Amino acid sequence: MYPLPASSSLLAGFPLLAGCLIVLVALGHRVAAARLGVDGRLALRRTLVFLAIAALWQVVVSSLAVKGVLARFDARPPPLIFLLVFIAGGAQVLARSTFGKTLSEGLPLAALVGFQAFRLPLELLMHGAANEGVMPEQMTFTGWNFDIVTGASAVVVAVLVATGVGGRRLVLAWNALGTVLLVTVVVIAVSSTPLFAAFGEGAALNTFIAYVPFTTLPTVMVLLAMAGHVMVWRKLLAERTVVAAAPVASVA
Numbered sequence: 270m271y272p273l274p275a276s277s278s279l280l281a282g283f284p285l286l287a288g289c290l291i292v293l294v295a296l297g298h299r300v301a302a303a304r305l306g307v308d309g310r311l312a313l314r315r316t317l318v319f320l321a322i323a324a325l326w327q328v329v330v331s332s333l334a335v336k337g338v339l340a341r342f343d344a345r346p347p348p349l350i351f352l353l354v355f356i357a358g359g360a361q362v363l364a365r366s367t368f369g370k371t372l373s374e375g376l377p378l379a380a381l382v383g384f385q386a387f388r389l390p391l392e393l394l395m396h397g398a399a400n401e402g403v404m405p406e407q408m409t410f411t412g413w414n415f416d417i418v419t420g421a422s423a424v425v426v427a428v429l430v431a432t433g434v435g436g437r438r439l440v441l442a443w444n445a446l447g448t449v450l451l452v453t454v455v456v457i458a459v460s461s462t463p464l465f466a467a468f469g470e471g472a473a474l475n476t477f478i479a480y481v482p483f484t485t486l487p488t489v490m491v492l493l494a495m496a497g498h499v500m501v502w503r504k505l506l507a508e509r510t511v512v513a514a515a516p517v518a519s520v521a
Contacts, residue, residue, distance in 0.1 A: 270335075271480040275403050282394045284482040287489035290387055291323050294493065297384070298368060301375025315368055323489075326359075330488050331481050339479035342463040349479055353459065356487055360495035364503065373500040374507070378440055381501050383427030385447060389420030391490055398477070405461045405473040414454045419447040437505060444501045451494055458487075 271280070295316050302312035330352070333339050339349050363369050373381065396411065398404040406412045426443045429435030460467035461475035477483045 271403065271477060271483060273403065275398075275401060279394065279398055279401065279403060280482055282397075283485050286387065286391060286394065287485035290489060290493055291320070293384070294372070295320055297376060297380070298372055301371045303375075305371060305375040307371065307375075312371075315371070319368055326488065327485070330484050334479060334481045334484050339484070340476065342476065342479075347462070347464055349462065350459075350464070353455075353487065356492045357495065360492045361499065363492070364496040364499035369496065369500055370503075373503045377431070378501070378504055378508075379427045379431035381497065381504060382423055382430060382440060382443065384497055385423040385494065386420055386427070387490070388416055388423070388494060391486075392417035392420060395486075398483075402473070403483070404477050405468070405475050407461060407468050407472060408454065408457055408475065413457050416447075416450045416454045419443075419450050423447075437508060440501065441505055444498055444505070448498045451491070451498065455491065 298316050298319065299312060302315070303309075330339075333348070333352075339352060341348055364373070392410055392414070395404060395414075396409045399406045399409045399411070408414050410417045422443060426435060426439060430440060458475055458478070459465065461472070463474050463476065466472075466474060478487050
């Protein structure tokens with residue numbers, strides 16, 4: 270557990286949001302598989318595998334955090350850096366796997382965009398954590414993290430797309446902005462660790478993500494946000510390919 274005092278709302282809020290997101294992704298896969306006509310037993314098996322991997326992933330990370338491995342910022346390189354590499358790689362694997370392909374192809378574009386709305390309550394949780402001194406202020410919207418824009422705009426863009434008011438160009442611009450803001454906050458988080466301490470001696474350091482339950486922030490929320498953007502890019506590319514191929518097909 271986190272070694273310094275933290276409110277019960279923070280200690281429960283981060284893992285609760287992470288758990289809800291994992292369940293939401295699993296349910297989304299079931300819906301997407303049904304829309305694509307995937308065999309029900311096969312879809313259920315893939316969903317259960319995803320849930321098992323997600324649970325095992327959290328067990329492994331939590332064990333490393335409890336043992337103090339992730340908090341070894343004096344090591345060169347610190348173990349947390351390797352964790353971030355696994356998170357980035359895991360997001361790509363998830364998005365490009367059969368599971369991720371089912372999500373991107375079987376769910377409407379509005380649903381994929383709307384999923385990212387979780388970043389709004391997440392940013393509010395992070396703001397509360399900064400107020401309690403748990404995390405550095407530069408990682409919140411009162412500092413240099415403007416990712417709350419992605420979460421808030423996801424709701425608007427999803428509604429516009431679902432109602433037919435917004436189209437592919439809107440989603441393209443939104444997904445580009447969301448991707449840039451996500452990369453930005455990851456850079457801020459890494460540069461705020463004791464390894465870099467890029468914000469000066471007076472600035473708070475980012476050490477909280479090395480402790481349970483705040484490990485869920487990078488290992489679930491950031492990972493799923495990354496994977497979500499990749500899925501949107503894939504769906505946009507697939508739709509562009511279909512549109513480009515349509516005239517050729519009609520001539521043939």
